[in-house]
Amino acid sequence: MNKKRMLAAAIACATLFGVSAQSEAAYQLNPEVKDATMALKSASEIGVLKYENQEMQNLPDKDAIVVMTFGTTFKDTRAKTIDATVDAIKAAHPGVKVVTAYTSHIIIDRVKAKEGITYPTPEEALDQLKADGYTRVALASLDVIPGMEYQYDKGVFENYKKNFKKMTLGTSLMYWQGQENQADDVTETLKALSTQFPELGKEDALLIMAHGTPQVSNAYYSVIQAKIDEMGYKNVFVYTVEGWPSLETVMPKLKKNGIKHVTLMPIMMVAGDHANNDMAGADPGSHKSILEAAGYKVDAYIHGIGENKAIQGLYVRRANDAWDALEK
Known part of the structure; x- marks a missing residue:
């Protein structure tokens, strides 16, 4: 499962950072840096994170995996997506305690x-694991991109890592982008997602609805679109509910390309409120209604990507990365 993930350091930073061949980190500090400050160490923490508490090394290993996800109130899609993905992670780690934690307190x-x-929240799950004598914990994320929710995951890691003998944090579904010798998680995810793409004719288009974020990681959607184009998918466009590009951003492209029929599809773990209402709802403000009012025939694929077996497999690999770092 391990891949050597490397990131070429910028020339200006060459004296500070060096390339690492570790699967659990993008790069490590240059060996010439003998007394790295906390800020410098933090700047080098990219990829799968790992922390070892030297004061607890005499404790026996008792391992657990905490799978962190935003969660959903939609029971049916939860079973098919979150629960199914967690079950796949459990199957890959028989005998290991696996806990599902929701990052949305409202949910x-x-x-x-x-x-x-x-x-439980991730914090509650870790408090309980600590109370139950677990000493090593791998944190896995079911986030799609490293956005605000993934920052929550990182916050959990930073706040709790010293409570355990060893703790790791895996990456989101799409993290590495293929530059230099890195893996290309975006292309890998799109290949998995394409297993559910409809066949498109010249007058057909597929609009992939993402969530969007006010964080700078919103730029991932530009990368996703660029990869879609590089892979040769015609009239396939990504847009967001709460970010850029919006539906209004991509609609001119439909008109320019002579599109008459549109399929809407979410690229979200679950088919929850956004998929059922914002994307495919009957309200005049839904994406489906807006497109129909503009003269397009519209179909909606209302399934979270967590239902996709190929996507589930990628999430298992992300969890495995965190587990492998825990084992090293």
Whole structure:
């Protein structure tokens, strides 16, 4: 499962950073740097993160995996996406305790009120694991890109890493972009996603709906579109609900290319509120209604990417990266 992931350091930073062949980090500090400051160490923390608490090395290994996800109040899609993906991770690690934790506190409250099911926050899950004597924890993320939710995951890692003998944090589904000798998670994900693409004629288009984020990682959507174009997919466009590009951004492209029929498809773990309402709802403001009002015939593929077996396999690999770093 391991791939050598390397990032060429910029010439201006060559005296500070060196290239690393480790699978669990993008690069490491140059060996010439003898007394690195905390800021310099933080700047080099890219990729799968790992922390070893030297004061706890005498403790026996008792391992667990915490799978962090935003969560959903949509019960049916949860079973097909989040639960199915977590089950796949469990199957890859028989005998290891695997805990599902929701990063959305609002979702946790709503699921508890509606279904009587209590999902822990990552913090609560780690507090319980600590109380139960677990000493090594691999954190896995079901985020699509390293956006705001993934920053939460990193915050959990930073705040809890010293509570355990060893802790690691895996990357989001799409993280590496293929520059230099890095893996190309974006292309890899698009290949997996393409297994559910409809066949497109000259007058057909596929609009892939992403979430969007106010964070700078919103730029990933430009990379995704560039990779789509590089891979030769015609009239396939990515847009976002809460970021850039928006539906209004891509609609002129449909007109320019003579499109008459559009399929809408989410690139989100679950088919929740955004997919069912913002994308495919009957409200006049939904994407489907807007496109229909503009004269297009519209179909909607209302399935979270967590249902896609190929995508599940990639999430297992991301979890495996965190686990492998825990084992080293």
